[in-house]
Amino acid sequence: MARRxxxxxxxxxxxxxxxxxKTNTGILLPEKTTKxxxxxxxxVGPGSRDRDGNLIPVTVKEGDTVLLPEYGGTEVKLxxxxxxxxxxxxxxxxxHD
Structure with missing residues (x-):
């Protein structure tokens, strides 16, 4: 059973x-170009609430490709x-492409 x-x-x-x-032709790429x-x-979660209790929705949706900070986040294994x-x-x- 897969957990979600x-x-x-x-x-x-x-x-x-x-x-x-490396590329499709087998050329190794330097680490800097792939980082x-x-x-x-x-x-995504439902969002947070402001002081008045109004829901502030999350700005991204499932499937989006996002740019992440270099550090931070909590690692989770599922x-x-x-x-x-x-x-x-x-x-x-x-x-976006």
Missing amino acids: LIPALNRVLVEKIVPPA LNSGRVVA DNKEYHLYRDDDILGTL
């Missing part, structure tokens, strides 16, 4: 994207896969 984590409040569950270490700290959003939990306001932005 639904983040609390304004937290976002992210699976980090590991860039390829974009990004991930795919797997799940079914032998590694994920990271971030607060919505820790995510630096979304990446």
Whole structure:
């Protein structure tokens, strides 16, 4: 049975994207060119509440590719896969093709 984590409040569950270490033709890429700290959003929480009790929704949605800070997040292991939990306001932005 696969477990599913639904983040609390304004937290976002992210699976980090590991860039390829070499091209399709077998050329090894330097580590600096492959180091974009990004991930795919797997799940999002409902959001947090302001002082008046109004819901502030999370700004990203499942499936988004996001730019992550170099440090931070909480590592979570589910079914032998590694994920990271971030607060919505820790995510630096979304990446688009």
